[in-house]
Amino acid sequence: MDQPAFRLPDDSLVKRIISDEQAVLKQLYIANYEALERYILQNSGGGDDAKDIYQEAFLAVWRNIQIGRFLPRDEGDFEAYLMRVGKNKWIDELRKQKNRYMVPVDERHESDVVSDERGEETDDYINAVKKQYKHLGARCRELLGRFYFRKQSLREIAAEFAWTEASAKNNKYRCLKQLRELVLKEGVK
Amino acid sequence: MEKKPSYDLHEEELAYISEYLNDELGADERSVFDERLRDDPVFERKVEEVRALLVGIKEANIAEQLNLFHAELQPEEAVISTSSKPLWQRIRWLAAAAVLVLTMVGLWFFRSAQPQEQKLFSRYYKADPGLPTLMGTSDNYEFEEAMVDYKTGDFRKAIGKWYPLLVENRSNDTLNYFIGVAYLANSQPDSAVVFLDKVTAAPTSVFQSDAYWYKALAMLKQGRKADALMQLRRTEHHAKDSLLNDITSIP
Numbered sequence: 040m041d042q043p044a045f046r047l048p049d050d051s052l053v054k055r056i057i058s059d060e061q062a063v064l065k066q067l068y069i070a071n072y073e074a075l076e077r078y079i080l081q082n083s084g085g086g087d088d089a090k091d092i093y094q095e096a097f098l099a100v101w102r103n104i105q106i107g108r109f110l111p112r113d114e115g116d117f118e119a120y121l122m123r124v125g126k127n128k129w130i131d132e133l134r135k136q137k138n139r140y141m142v143p144v145d146e147r148h149e150s151d152v153v154s155d156e157r158g159e160e161t162d163d164y165i166n167a168v169k170k171q172y173k174h175l176g177a178r179c180r181e182l183l184g185r186f187y188f189r190k191q192s193l194r195e196i197a198a199e200f201a202w203t204e205a206s207a208k209n210n211k212y213r214c215l216k217q218l219r220e221l222v223l224k225e226g227v228k
Numbered sequence: 229m230e231k232k233p234s235y236d237l238h239e240e241e242l243a244y245i246s247e248y249l250n251d252e253l254g255a256d257e258r259s260v261f262d263e264r265l266r267d268d269p270v271f272e273r274k275v276e277e278v279r280a281l282l283v284g285i286k287e288a289n290i291a292e293q294l295n296l297f298h299a300e301l302q303p304e305e306a307v308i309s310t311s312s313k314p315l316w317q318r319i320r321w322l323a324a325a326a327v328l329v330l331t332m333v334g335l336w337f338f339r340s341a342q343p344q345e346q347k348l349f350s351r352y353y354k355a356d357p358g359l360p361t362l363m364g365t366s367d368n369y370e371f372e373e374a375m376v377d378y379k380t381g382d383f384r385k386a387i388g389k390w391y392p393l394l395v396e397n398r399s400n401d402t403l404n405y406f407i408g409v410a411y412l413a414n415s416q417p418d419s420a421v422v423f424l425d426k427v428t429a430a431p432t433s434v435f436q437s438d439a440y441w442y443k444a445l446a447m448l449k450q451g452r453k454a455d456a457l458m459q460l461r462r463t464e465h466h467a468k469d470s471l472l473n474d475i476t477s478i479p
Contacts, residue, residue, distance in 0.1 A: 059286060061293070068297040086418055086450065094294045098287060105283045161280050168284025169291070187250065187282055188289035212243045219242065219281055223232065 052111055056104050059188055068097060071118050075125040084129065092132065096125035106161060163227045171221040179214035186211055233277065235270050245278040299411070299419040300391075344478045345456075349449045352471050356409040356438065371403075378406065383414040399426065401433035409442050417446035428462070441465040453478060 055063045075096070076089040084092075100121045103109040111117040172180065178200075185191040185199070197207040247253050248261050264271050358379045361372045374389035387410050394403050408423035424446065427439035440463035447456035453475060460472055 059290065064290065064293070065297045065300070068294065069301055072298075072301055090298060090418070094291075094298075097294065098291060101290060102283065102287060105286070106279070161276070164277070164280040165284040165287060168281055169288045172285060172288040183285050184289045188286050212239055212246075215242055215246060215281070216239050218285070219237070222281070222284075226232075 052113060052117065053104060056101065058190070061189075064101075067114070067117060067121075070114070071097075071121050074118070074122055075129075078122075078126060079129050082129065083133070088129070088132070092125055092129050096121055096128050099124050099128075102162075102165065108158070160227070164222070167222045167225065167227045168218065171218060171225060174221055175214065175218055179210075179217060182207075182211055183214050183218070233273070235274060237274055237277070241274065242278060245275050246282060249275070249279055249282055295422050296394075299407075299422050301419070345448050345451050345453060348471070348474055348478070349445055351474075352467060353412075353445050353449075355413045356406075356442065358406070375406070378410055378413075381413075383410040386410050387414070399430070401427050401430050401435055405433070405435040405439055408439065408446075412442055412446050412449075415449075417449040420446040421450075428459075437462075437464040441468070444471070448475070 052063070056067075072089075072093055075093050076086070079089040079092060080086070100109065100117070104111070109120060111120060172183075175183075182196060182200070185196050186193070191199075193204050193207045193211070196202075196211075197204045200207065202210070244261075248258065253261060265275060358375050361375045361379075370389055370393060374386040377383075377389065378386035387407055390403055390407050390410070394400065394407070397403060404423045404426040408420045408427065411417070411423065412420035421443055424439045424443040427433050427435050428443060430436065433439070440459050444456045444459035444463065447453075447459060457472065457475055460468060460475070
């Protein structure tokens with residue numbers, strides 16, 4: 040899997056996105072919505088289309104940053120890439136809806152297409168994890184979400200669930216293992 | 229990574245790799261790990277798999293957050309936050325005025341595009357009166373303070389106070405309901421629908437019938453006639469049949 044081969048400065052945008060700083064994610068989400076919405080509304084879409092496509096694009100860009108496929112230098116870089124991915128997704132959507140107006144297509148989707156086979160396998164695996172995550176028990180979802188996404192410490196989590204820190208740690212690994220087993224059992228694509 | 233990995237990944241190793249990827253190892257442990265990663269291709273594949281596992285977990289979580297981010301979208305915020313364009317900052321009042329004019333033109337255009345739905349919305353919409361406030365010493369002090377803002381028509385302020393309370397009670401039907409109706413009262417039907425959705429999804433909520441009613445109105449305001457009808461059929465609001473009739477007679 041492709042990954043950044045160097046250490047990033049702690050305050051870089053990429054680092055902050057990788058560590059899922061909620062404030063940064065929210066700010067990026069809010070700051071860039073309107074541009075894509077305008078494009079979609081001008082190209083035969085509605086408000087719901089804009090929201091769905093934007094969210095898909097936002098997640099795709101987020102994932103590409105997480106696995107090092109895309110390293111934005113700054114917010115402007117992020118914005119340009121997000122717009123490109125969003126527009127491409129909307130063009131694909133319009134292609135699917137054959138009876139609706141088509142926008143002229145003159146660009147290749149170089150931005151969110153993964154060229155190598157290994158990259159595709161990674162995407163399939165991540166998609167399978169997302170799907171199986173819903174089938175994981177509520178407690179495991181909560182625990183993994185708090186630890187890996189909300190970055191709560193094991194101590195905080197233990198207090199929340201009335202566990203000892205050691206059992207919080209054990210439960211976390213048990214949940215990871217369970218999730219992996221679900222993914223492998225159901226097959227990756 | 230292979231569909232069915234040819235290697236075994238024991239719990240201890242899964243734990244070890246996840247600690248590396250989550251930056252939980254000390255410097256010495258890290259360099260031992262890095263060395264093994266360079267020399268052992270099977271180990272490298274295991275690390276790739278666990279990395280994808282962790283990215284999947286985070287992505288599942290962030291996907292759940294997006295609607296909350298979306299609910300905070302405000303036209304002026306979205307347009308003015310152009311940090312890479314300092315010229316805009318220098319003339320930000322002019323820009324703000326231009327945004328206001330554009331928004332109003334946009335609203336006018338949107339309204340004139342769906343006159344029938346808008347007319348019906350205006351005829352039937354009456355803001356939820358809110359809950360009685362006691363302003364006692366209860367735990368609900370913040371909630372009630374926001375309710376006072378809501379009742380005095382300061383919907384944005386009310387949302388601003390209710391919203392942080394959601395962090396601890398994401399599925400709380402009372403909070404979701406009032407944030408939803410406050411957004412609608414503030415002419416933000418898209419955000420209203422996001423929050424009212426959570427109330428209608430909770431079958432035991434006392435706000436369920438009203439949530440369907442306001443969701444139907446929000447959708448009407450969005451010009452989504454068919455969706456509004458579906459919501460309306462589920463409410464027990466006294467004006468349900470009358471509005472159903474009126475919507476179905478829109479050509």
